[in-house]
Amino acid sequence: MSKCEQCIVRQLNSLKTLTAKELSKISACKTTRIIKKGETLFDEGDHINGVFCISAGICKVSKMSANGREQIIHLVNKGDFLGERSLINDDVANLKATAIHDMEVCFIPRDEIIDDLKQNPEFSMSVLKDMAMSLKNAHNLIVDMAQKTVKQRLAEMLLSLDKKFGHNRDSNLDIHLSREDIANIIGTATESAIRLLSEFKREEIISLKGKNISLLNVPKLKKIAQGF
Amino acid sequence: MSKCEQCIVRQLNSLKTLTAKELSKISACKTTRIIKKGETLFDEGDHINGVFCISAGICKVSKMSANGREQIIHLVNKGDFLGERSLINDDVANLKATAIHDMEVCFIPRDEIIDDLKQNPEFSMSVLKDMAMSLKNAHNLIVDMAQKTVKQRLAEMLLSLDKKFGHNRDSNLDIHLSREDIANIIGTATESAIRLLSEFKREEIISLKGKNISLLNVPKLKKIAQGF
DNA sequence: CGATTGCTTGACCCCCATCAATCCTCGTGG
DNA sequence: CCACGAGGATTGATGGGGGTCAAGCAATCG
Numbered sequence: 001m002s003k004c005e006q007c008i009v010r011q012l013n014s015l016k017t018l019t020a021k022e023l024s025k026i027s028a029c030k031t032t033r034i035i036k037k038g039e040t041l042f043d044e045g046d047h048i049n050g051v052f053c054i055s056a057g058i059c060k061v062s063k064m065s066a067n068g069r070e071q072i073i074h075l076v077n078k079g080d081f082l083g084e085r086s087l088i089n090d091d092v093a094n095l096k097a098t099a100i101h102d103m104e105v106c107f108i109p110r111d112e113i114i115d116d117l118k119q120n121p122e123f124s125m126s127v128l129k130d131m132a133m134s135l136k137n138a139h140n141l142i143v144d145m146a147q148k149t150v151k152q153r154l155a156e157m158l159l160s161l162d163k164k165f166g167h168n169r170d171s172n173l174d175i176h177l178s179r180e181d182i183a184n185i186i187g188t189a190t191e192s193a194i195r196l197l198s199e200f201k202r203e204e205i206i207s208l209k210g211k212n213i214s215l216l217n218v219p220k221l222k223k224i225a226q227g228f
Numbered sequence: 229m230s231k232c233e234q235c236i237v238r239q240l241n242s243l244k245t246l247t248a249k250e251l252s253k254i255s256a257c258k259t260t261r262i263i264k265k266g267e268t269l270f271d272e273g274d275h276i277n278g279v280f281c282i283s284a285g286i287c288k289v290s291k292m293s294a295n296g297r298e299q300i301i302h303l304v305n306k307g308d309f310l311g312e313r314s315l316i317n318d319d320v321a322n323l324k325a326t327a328i329h330d331m332e333v334c335f336i337p338r339d340e341i342i343d344d345l346k347q348n349p350e351f352s353m354s355v356l357k358d359m360a361m362s363l364k365n366a367h368n369l370i371v372d373m374a375q376k377t378v379k380q381r382l383a384e385m386l387l388s389l390d391k392k393f394g395h396n397r398d399s400n401l402d403i404h405l406s407r408e409d410i411a412n413i414i415g416t417a418t419e420s421a422i423r424l425l426s427e428f429k430r431e432e433i434i435s436l437k438g439k440n441i442s443l444l445n446v447p448k449l450k451k452i453a454q455g456f
Numbered sequence: 457c458g459a460t461t462g463c464t465t466g467a468c469c470c471c472c473a474t475c476a477a478t479c480c481t482c483g484t485g486g
Numbered sequence: 487c488c489a490c491g492a493g494g495a496t497t498g499a500t501g502g503g504g505g506t507c508a509a510g511c512a513a514t515c516g
Contacts, residue, residue, distance in 0.1 A: 187374025
């Protein structure tokens, strides 16, 4: 099994603040799992008892609403942590994590992380910063959900997908989402999302080839997201 | 000026984990302000450079959306902190805080808190827990905003106001919000909120006397919030 | 006691949820 | 290699929720 010390994604998250000693301790007790596209990493109500560190792949983090529809809260890229919230509050999972592309994740058991949090102020400060940043993002999302139209939210989502996950030479977004997932991110019905995507396509703001989406007119998208 | 050591609200937040020494240091450098109803404590973009501890009163925490409407993210009661997010990320304020009832707040300058965060693991763990809990609440709010109807959100809000701020002998809610604030919490137009309040009144689920609201039929409200 | 602000109700219309039908795509097995 | 079935994608039709404008009404304040 590969070691944390040699893992590239370690540089991307709070683990970078750990000492060599702390890191090798974690490396010794971590376990690695492969999660195929569509499989769930954990579900609402699960006792996670640790945190996951995504070493490859992308997953969606979502929650079921009372009316039975899934709301995607955010998308998690490689290098990110998953499950810290539950760990810190000693709580069951509030959200569900499902692989969108095939993933490789490392699981670090609870006690190991808690020890480091209590003993390494730099590490706990870094986790605190991550959490604070997540909170800011969540607050901004609340405002968008409450105040923006579906069209605005779709435009904004496309821009943020491009920013977070990038695109290839043909300017196709590197992330592949189903129409349903797109709808569940912006909080609308699948048909509404599809309709707006076609509208964007007709107006040559984006192009659609199967699951490939490419942004043809970013400035226009930005204007739409702002409400014009 | 009164001292933190004798302040009752200290027991309600993370300050309770501080040692006597740390607390008296904070007590020595804090400043106290009175904020009248309607006045703002800080605005989006402000450099706060510290945290506020609410010793009395209630305030709303909100953000302007692109279309010029205010979205209230949450309400803050006495005993809560304000501004930790900005402090931890070394960022300007992302939100605006406005007094809803007259307030007394204590301001603790940045460096003082940062020192304690780095040196007292119990304190930083407590702040981390608060932040994690806020994040959970924010996530749940995102789902509600995206998936529930305005009617459901109004019912839910009334229940949570009752839970968080309580009510007096006549079962009138202790918190007094304008119709506009109510609308800005649930993310709708003022007229829509008013219309639904009248509907609840007609069905004798609540009663309205000026700014006094009392919940007459809590079970019914819970059903409405769940979508029946 | 004007005047300003907040509250309430009516009218109108558009966005979007929902239901339904069709088309497309892709994996599977014959 | 093709047929076929199943799930996803697309488009149409329809109705209701809720945003917006406008006009009275109540209340608060200098």
